[in-house]
Amino acid sequence: MEQPYAIEMLHITKRFPGIVANDNITLRLRKGEIHALLGENGAGKSTLMSVLFGLYQPEEGAIKKDGREVRIKDPNDANDLGIGMVHQHFKLVECFTVLDNIILGVEPCRHGFLQKADARKKVLDLSEKYGLKVDPDALVEDITVGMQQRTEILKMLYRDNEILIFDEPTAVLTPQEIDELMEIMRGLAAEGKSILFISHKLNEIMEVADRCTVLRKGRYVGTVEVKDTTKEELSRMMVGRNVEFVVHKEPAVPKEVLLEVEGLTVASKLHSNNAVRNVSFSVRAGEIVCIAGIDGNGQTELVYGLTGLEPVKEGKILLKGADITRAPIRQRSTGGMSHIPEDRHKHGLVLDYTLEDNMVLQRYFEPEFVTSAGFLKRRAIRAYALRLIEQYDVRSGQGPVTIARSMSGGNQQKAIVAREIDKNPDLLVAVQPTRGLDVGAIEYIHRQIVAQRDAGKGVLLVSLELDEVMALSDRILVMYEGEIVGELDPKTTTVEEMGLYMAGAKRKGA
Amino acid sequence: MNEKKRSLLQNKGVQSLLASLLCILAGLLIGYLVLLIINPAGAWEAIVTIVENFLYYPSPQAQIRYFGNTLVKTAPLLMCSLSVLFAYKVGLFNIGAAGQYVIGAGACLYCALAWQMPWFVCMLAAVAAGAVLGAISGALKAYRNVNEVISCIMLNWISLYAVNVLLSQVKETASPYTLTLSSTNPGALLPSLGLGDLFQNNRYVTLAIPLTVLVAAAIWVLLEKTKLGYELKATGFNKYAAQYCGMKEKRNIILTMVIAGGLAGLGAAALYLTGFEQWQTTHSSIPSMGFNGIAAAFLGGLNPIGSIFASYFIQHITNGGAYVDKTMYSAQISDLISSLIIYLCGFVLFFKSLLDRRLARQAERAAARAKAEKGGESK
Numbered sequence: 001m002e003q004p005y006a007i008e009m010l011h012i013t014k015r016f017p018g019i020v021a022n023d024n025i026t027l028r029l030r031k032g033e034i035h036a037l038l039g040e041n042g043a044g045k046s047t048l049m050s051v052l053f054g055l056y057q058p059e060e061g062a063i064k065k066d067g068r069e070v071r072i073k074d075p076n077d078a079n080d081l082g083i084g085m086v087h088q089h090f091k092l093v094e095c096f097t098v099l100d101n102i103i104l105g106v107e108p109c110r111h112g113f114l115q116k117a118d119a120r121k122k123v124l125d126l127s128e129k130y131g132l133k134v135d136p137d138a139l140v141e142d143i144t145v146g147m148q149q150r151t152e153i154l155k156m157l158y159r160d161n162e163i164l165i166f167d168e169p170t171a172v173l174t175p176q177e178i179d180e181l182m183e184i185m186r187g188l189a190a191e192g193k194s195i196l197f198i199s200h201k202l203n204e205i206m207e208v209a210d211r212c213t214v215l216r217k218g219r220y221v222g223t224v225e226v227k228d229t230t231k232e233e234l235s236r237m238m239v240g241r242n243v244e245f246v247v248h249k250e251p252a253v254p255k256e257v258l259l260e261v262e263g264l265t266v267a268s269k270l271h272s273n274n275a276v277r278n279v280s281f282s283v284r285a286g287e288i289v290c291i292a293g294i295d296g297n298g299q300t301e302l303v304y305g306l307t308g309l310e311p312v313k314e315g316k317i318l319l320k321g322a323d324i325t326r327a328p329i330r331q332r333s334t335g336g337m338s339h340i341p342e343d344r345h346k347h348g349l350v351l352d353y354t355l356e357d358n359m360v361l362q363r364y365f366e367p368e369f370v371t372s373a374g375f376l377k378r379r380a381i382r383a384y385a386l387r388l389i390e391q392y393d394v395r396s397g398q399g400p401v402t403i404a405r406s407m408s409g410g411n412q413q414k415a416i417v418a419r420e421i422d423k424n425p426d427l428l429v430a431v432q433p434t435r436g437l438d439v440g441a442i443e444y445i446h447r448q449i450v451a452q453r454d455a456g457k458g459v460l461l462v463s464l465e466l467d468e469v470m471a472l473s474d475r476i477l478v479m480y481e482g483e484i485v486g487e488l489d490p491k492t493t494t495v496e497e498m499g500l501y502m503a504g505a506k507r508k509g510a
Numbered sequence: 511m512n513e514k515k516r517s518l519l520q521n522k523g524v525q526s527l528l529a530s531l532l533c534i535l536a537g538l539l540i541g542y543l544v545l546l547i548i549n550p551a552g553a554w555e556a557i558v559t560i561v562e563n564f565l566y567y568p569s570p571q572a573q574i575r576y577f578g579n580t581l582v583k584t585a586p587l588l589m590c591s592l593s594v595l596f597a598y599k600v601g602l603f604n605i606g607a608a609g610q611y612v613i614g615a616g617a618c619l620y621c622a623l624a625w626q627m628p629w630f631v632c633m634l635a636a637v638a639a640g641a642v643l644g645a646i647s648g649a650l651k652a653y654r655n656v657n658e659v660i661s662c663i664m665l666n667w668i669s670l671y672a673v674n675v676l677l678s679q680v681k682e683t684a685s686p687y688t689l690t691l692s693s694t695n696p697g698a699l700l701p702s703l704g705l706g707d708l709f710q711n712n713r714y715v716t717l718a719i720p721l722t723v724l725v726a727a728a729i730w731v732l733l734e735k736t737k738l739g740y741e742l743k744a745t746g747f748n749k750y751a752a753q754y755c756g757m758k759e760k761r762n763i764i765l766t767m768v769i770a771g772g773l774a775g776l777g778a779a780a781l782y783l784t785g786f787e788q789w790q791t792t793h794s795s796i797p798s799m800g801f802n803g804i805a806a807a808f809l810g811g812l813n814p815i816g817s818i819f820a821s822y823f824i825q826h827i828t829n830g831g832a833y834v835d836k837t838m839y840s841a842q843i844s845d846l847i848s849s850l851i852i853y854l855c856g857f858v859l860f861f862k863s864l865l866d867r868r869l870a871r872q873a874e875r876a877a878a879r880a881k882a883e884k885g886g887e888s889k
Contacts, residue, residue, distance in 0.1 A: 339754070349748075353743075357740070376737055
């Protein structure tokens with residue numbers, strides 16, 4: 001007999017200016033099942049969950065709880081319906097105890113005084129019942145990430161939630177903790193809780209989930225029984241078959257080695273594990289090497305280590321034969337490295353500066369732009385900015401004197417690309433250079449990157465977009481959990497194969 | 511609102527000026543209301559007196575002489591306001607200008623009175639002392655991320671009491687005041703350059719006044735025209751971008767506080783080396799000069815040139831307060847009124863953002879209207 005549905009999200013459509021984040025998506029969660037939600041970054045998973053949680057209102061579609069249509073206007077409604085969520089980044093008060101965090105917001109009170117004894121009993125009972133080991137009196141800042149997560153789960157159970165959402169719960173856990181979590185999830189499902197498990201790690205989905213719904217680019221791809229499917233099929237459903245952007249380029253003619261990385265290890269800011277672990281590779285002149293991988297697998301930290309934004313823990317970086325492992329950023333930049341940063345607002349631009357001042361951000365100290373007495377050559381800066389604006393087609397309201405903040409994202413990005421390419425580097429490090437841009441700007445930036453390669457530069461491209469990786473790269477390095485797990489040739493590999501590496505299902509030599 | 515008028519109002523300079531004028535008006539109005547509440551009979555006269563300041567004197571000679579006195583005290587205020595402004599441009603709030611000013615006063619007076627140094631050495635000592643104090647807060651901020659406001663406030667008090675102890679060695683035996691420069695070491699008095707004669711033989715009018723105006727201009731040039739200013743402002747706007755393009759953001763933070771501290775120290779020299787005031791070694795509160803510098807910096811629209819006028823205005827009403835009829839109002843009334851006005855000067859940014867938001871709303875509504883009309887056509 002078909003189990004009844006705990007939650008049904010029917011034909012949900014949610015639009016944002018310029019994009020359709022969820023396009024007619026249907027998700028049915030049965031009572032007592034573990035249902036995985038799979039998709040790449042930007043596939044619409046978070047939007048869908050935000051709709052379920054009442055953070056967004058869908059334009060079309062309906063939500064049913066136990067077969068009855070409900071309206072979820074805000075997270076309080078969701079909570080009343082028994083929907084709870086463990087966020088990827090925990091929402092705990094660091095300086096409170098575990099118990100205080102669990103009862104936060106639903107404190108049992110009598111005459112205005114806290115009644116913690118009752119709460120403690122309930123928490124301990126739940127903890128025993130589901131095997132969620134926590135110390136109720138420990139401060140959250142002192143406990144492990146795994147115990148923090150169990151605290152979050154207890155928070156949901158304490159509120160008698162029936163529908164539990166786990167948003168990429170394994171991202172911050174050690175392998176042992178992941179095993180424990182899987183066990184806990186099975187236990188919860190066995191007790192009749194319904195679990196939505198958001199992930200892009202195929203192994204975990206295969207291990208724990210009953211069914212899996214796949215989204216791609218805001219669209220519903222399908223729902224499959226996990227026991228009837230394979231990792232390969234899921235991966236194909238997740239990334240799609242077709243490479244959508246075709247970039248015309250000649251075969252690469254790699255020449256001398258420009259960048260050599262040996263045994264690079266970079267610490268993580270988020271957890272005690274290293275974000276980049278013992279990574280080695282090289283980039284030659286005249287080739288585009290692409291680092292592919294799912295967000296958060298150490299790509300950001302790898303680039304920070306290469307460009308000097310974060311100190312390197314171990315290993316060696318050679319740029320044109322010179323050791324730059326501990327060199328200051330300026331020395332790397334003048335030594336021939338250009339960097340199109342991942343976050344254009346945080347690193348790439350001084351948003352309150354004018355466009356022209358941003359254009360010389362990497363060169364203002366050169367004699368072309370500053371006198372020996374330290375005065376800026378304003379006229380030279382203006383002329384230079386005008387040339388870049390013209391040559392790279394950077395559009396803005398008032399030309400060189402436009403405040404960067406007021407420009408569109410695409411043109412801000414073009415300004416950065418112009419600045420970094422015109423610096424005439426030997427090695428261009430481009431991190432997600434087309435994120436959030438429209439098709440026209442993407443094409444333009446892709447052409448520029450290929451042109452750099454053809455001019456004999458080395459390009460290290462970090463991208464989360466598989467299409468971009470396939471279209472641009474001459475070699476692909478796949479990063480998974482801080483390590484390079486595979487080197488692929490874009491001419492012979494498939495998106496499916498790459499997806500397996502990215503999800504940790506395959507690694508080189510295995 | 512027509513387009514021309516709106517674009518004029520969107521001009522940053524015009525906005526700053528408007529906001530500053532609004533603040534002054536609001537301050538005067540509230541000051542007037544307070545006077546009305548205390549004693550309605552003399553309120554109008556008192557507020558007029560405050561605004562008049564030296565014009566209160568009937569003779570033109572006296573007017574000019576006392577105008578000179580206002581200028582003498584404007585010079586240190588201008589330096590303190592530049593100190594605050596400079597740090598603010600680099601994203602730091604230098605509430606320590608007060609302490610840097612105090613330590614500057616201690617350094618220049620001690621050099622003058624205990625060591626009989628000439629004026630320029632005393633002045634350099636004041637700058638150096640302020641710079642060192644600024645460097646402490648800057649280094650704590652850069653290397654240990656200690657909030658500069660906290661470390662500055664603590665250093666303010668440390669410097670006050672340290673200076674009291676230090677200057678007790680050179681105070682008059684019968685009073686808590688330091689020895690006068692004219693009796694002990696006239697060589698430490700700032701040269702008048704004949705400026706005193708222009709102000710009816712006001713011997714306190716010295717080199718300090720043109721010097722501080724020149725410094726204000728120099729700070730403007732430094733911030734707007736030089737590589738250093740470009741780097742410092744970039745660090746202030748976005749320290750991550752500054753780091754990304756290889757600027758030494760830690761060095762920039764320390765350097766900023768050194769310069770800011772030096773400016774406040776110079777402010778102290780610009781007052782105490784004129785002989786206009788003696789240091790009172792029983793001070794148990796920090797001289798308000800540094801704090802008024804904050805108000806002057808904001809009232810001046812965070813522009814060094816604006817600071818010149820803002821500093822003058824604040825000093826003008828502070829001096830004017832001294833002439834309020836003491837038979838109708840208690841002696842503290844002048845301080846109360848001027849501090850009320852200064853307090854409201856701090857609202858410049860508030861008025862500015864209010865103005866901005868109003869303009870943005872209007873633009874939005876216009877855009878929405880345009881869109882609605884267009885939408886109507888297409889349907």
